[in-house]
Amino acid sequence: MRSISRTETFPAHTPAASQVFTTLLSHGPLTRLEAARRAGLSPAAVTKAVRPLLQAGYLVEDADENARPTLGRPANLVRVDGERALFAGVKVTGDEAIGVLTDLCCRIRLARRVPLPDRTTGAVLASVADLTHALRVTAGDPNLPVLGAGIAVSGDVDRAEGVVRYSPFLEWRDVALAELAETVCGLPVTVDNDVRALTVAEQWFGAGVGLSDFAVVTVGAGIGCGLVVHGRVVAGAHGVAGEVGHVAVDPAGPLCHCGNRGCVEAIAGEAAIVARVREVTGRRVRDGAEAVALAHEDVAGVREVYAKAGEAVGRGIATVANLLGPQRVIISGEGLTAYDLFAGHIRDAFTAAAFGSAARCDVQIRPLPFEEWARGAAAAAIQSFIAPDPRPSR
Incomplete structure (x- = not known):
């Protein structure tokens, strides 16, 4: 397996420790x-999982001032110490990289954006490296270690392998992005x-x-979908799952970049x-903002x-x-601007297409800036830190 050098490792790599930590995090x-x-x-399992995390400072224990007096050990509150470590998160679009620096509780401390000079792997890597370095330097606290970074990219991404199989907006294929x-x-x-x-x-x-069990569907340059089933984010056997954007809803419809209609x-x-x-108006519409404006003008x-x-x-x-x-x-x-x-x-x-009780699903709208997507990348890095992803042998 390819080893990943860390200045520090999570002190208890067990399913119980990860489960307790994420429960306290949320x-x-x-x-x-x-x-x-x-x-x-x-x-008993929680007590065993908590002990090394308390000793290493990832969790702290506070007295519960509202607790009723009881015999025996007081029921103290346990929480994640957000100040224990920092993580970087970067969301890469076709035009820019959006970066955040978060604490261990994934609260954003700093956020920055940089334009991409072009979409080549080298240019994107240089921008991500500069952005990550700037966030670390600006944090300005040598006592707070930055323990990992997450990079979020659209398309077919194999997280376990650390490889971008295909990103249509970056025009990448089989890029070993994690290693690079x-x-x-x-x-x-x-x-x-x-997503x-x-x-x-x-x-x-x-x-x-x-x-x-819930789903996140994103509308914009692409149509994405993230799935949580039985409390776990679904990645799919080959890193692909929930590709609702490539569900065919009109066999006679326009050609998709994936090759289907x-x-x-x-x-x-x-x-x-x-x-x-452009087709229906005969106008030179440059982007989505202009298209929305035409709709609001009732063209x-x-x-x-x-x-x-x-x-x-x-x-x-x-x-x-x-x-x-x-x-x-x-x-x-x-795309929620429209x-x-x-x-x-x-x-x-x-409502028309949902079958039976499936129509009772709660549909919520949450406009989120790209900084929140970068925060998601940092959350993925924290997730890997507390429960490392297997990486292929080299």
């Missing part, structure tokens, strides 16, 4: 008894699909906290919408483009609901 501070209940573990980034950043690096990383953050800190992304992705608006045919996009997204979400029966679907992404144009169409198509 729900803490908690008593040991409450942590055991939420994690589905015995109190570790070399230039000087940190252990976790590479993940951007899947965002899903980790939503599971730990956002609209997915406390849910065992009528995919949700080929109808509702920003490039597809802009191209279709003939433009609202119908967004209506079809909304229908495609709604049918894609219904497919997720029919297959997995999630408690909630969270819709986010930069949400007023297709919100009703998404809901109508979802």
Whole structure:
């Protein structure tokens, strides 16, 4: 296995330790008894898992001032010490890199954006390295170690291998990004699909906290989907899962960059919408913002483009609901700037296509800036730190 050098390692690499730590991260501070209940573990297992984490300073114990007096040991509260370590997270788009520096509780301390000079691997790596270095220097506290970095990229990303198999917006194929980034950043690096990383953050800190089954669907340059099933983020056997953007909803529809026709992304992705608006208006529409403006001006045919996009997204979400029966679907992404144009169409198509009780799925809208996606990359790095991903042998 390829070894990853770390200045420090998590003191207890056991499933119980990871489970207790993430429970305290999302729900803490908690008593040991409450942590055991939420994690589905015995109190003895929690006590055993907590001990080395307390000794190493990753957890701290506080007296519960509201606790009723009881015989025996007081029911103190245990929480994650966010000041124990820092992690970097970078979200890479086709045009820029968005970076954040978070504490161990994944609270953003610093955030920066840098434009990408071009989309070549070397240029992106240089920008990510410069951004990560700038965040570390600006943090300015030598007593707080930066223990890892996460990089979130769109497309087919194999997190376990650390390889970007295919990223359509960066035009990358089979890039060993984790290994390359570790070399230039000087940190252990976790590479993940951007929507899947965002899903980790939503599971730990956002609209997915406390849910065992939910989905995150993102609308923008692409149509992405992250899945949580039985409390675990689904990665798929080969790093691909939840590709709702490539569910075919119209066999006679436009050609998708994946080679198929009528995919949700080929109808509702920003490039597809802009191209279709150009066709129906005969105008030189440069980007999604101009397309939205034309729709708001009621230019003939433009609202119908967004209506079809909304229908495609709604049918894609219904497919997720029919297959997995999630408690909630969270819709986010930069495409939500046009949400007023297709919100009703998404809901109508979802209701029409969802089968039976699947239609009861709670659909929530959460506009999130790219800094939150970068936070998701940092969350993926924290996740790898407390439960390392296996890496292939070299």
